Amino acid sequence: MLTIGIDVGGTKVLGVAVDDQRSTTVLAEHRVPTPEGGVGLLDAVADLVAVLGAQVGAPAAIGVGVPGLVDRAGVLHMGPHLRHISNLPLAARLTEHLGLPTVVDNDANCHAVDEALVVTFGTGIGAGIITGGRLLRGANGFAGEPGHMVVEPNGPPCPCGKRGCWERFASGTGLGRLARDAAHGGQLDAVVDLAGGDPEAVRGEHVTAAARAGDADALAVLGDLAHWIALGLANLVNILDPGVVVIGGGLVEAADLFLPEVRSRFDRLVMAGGQRPELPIVAAALGGRAGAIGAGVLAAGGAGAVGDG
Numbered sequence: 001m002l003t004i005g006i007d008v009g010g011t012k013v014l015g016v017a018v019d020d021q022r023s024t025t026v027l028a029e030h031r032v033p034t035p036e037g038g039v040g041l042l043d044a045v046a047d048l049v050a051v052l053g054a055q056v057g058a059p060a061a062i063g064v065g066v067p068g069l070v071d072r073a074g075v076l077h078m079g080p081h082l083r084h085i086s087n088l089p090l091a092a093r094l095t096e097h098l099g100l101p102t103v104v105d106n107d108a109n110c111h112a113v114d115e116a117l118v119v120t121f122g123t124g125i126g127a128g129i130i131t132g133g134r135l136l137r138g139a140n141g142f143a144g145e146p147g148h149m150v151v152e153p154n155g156p157p158c159p160c161g162k163r164g165c166w167e168r169f170a171s172g173t174g175l176g177r178l179a180r181d182a183a184h185g186g187q188l189d190a191v192v193d194l195a196g197g198d199p200e201a202v203r204g205e206h207v208t209a210a211a212r213a214g215d216a217d218a219l220a221v222l223g224d225l226a227h228w229i230a231l232g233l234a235n236l237v238n239i240l241d242p243g244v245v246v247i248g249g250g251l252v253e254a255a256d257l258f259l260p261e262v263r264s265r266f267d268r269l270v271m272a273g274g275q276r277p278e279l280p281i282v283a284a285a286l287g288g289r290a291g292a293i294g295a296g297v298l299a300a301g302g303a304g305a306v307g308d309g
């Protein structure tokens, strides 16, 4: 079945065309900037479906992964990084607008279809938790939001309205914030140069670019990032005891720069780190496309149920 999977991120919306017989082969892909507001999001998804459909033919179904609280009817209740969107019946609107069966789920749950247990580090942090072979959804379908567990009660404010959430420190956005703090403290000259000379313009990608060039200050900030990632993972692993942790999301492109440090810090932070079996912590094999591909696979599996509704 030819389907289109769409991964809505905090900065971009990525669409891929996949065939569920060959689910990891991307037949075509296209991306647009993340718009503001519900109407903008519906238009962006419709545009991606039109562009990809023109390249590969009409799809049988659409799957959409969004970073936020999505219930089982495909209603997006809120997304901390999606401004001016709340209580949007995304699945129903898209099904009506596109004339195609459409399933909508949390973006990290879309990763979990192919990858078992995933924590996604992008603009924010999400998680797909598989337990007993089934996705843990919770009473309302809202389970798996570790990005908003508080790791620093007096920490910086979060778009969710609380303070000191994990994703303020350990996401792509968190990396930029850690780097700006260091830059304002008079460090990170090479990174500030890459950002055009303004410490406030420093983003995560400037840090990873400088680190790849061997800059010691940039590598130190990635060490801080590794600490925060490891701290949150240790908390989650103490609760869930998974068999594998898969790291996904936009930060995975730089995983080689921080994953070894995450590994060693995790072993010190998790309960009984020296005594428990070593837990594999690996980067998602599908890289930054895993969420969109997973959404396409979900669409192939869920099309019948949604179409019947």
Ligand SMILES: [Zn+2]
Binding pocket: 147, 148, 158, 159, 160, 161, 162, 165
């Ligand atoms: Zn939060």
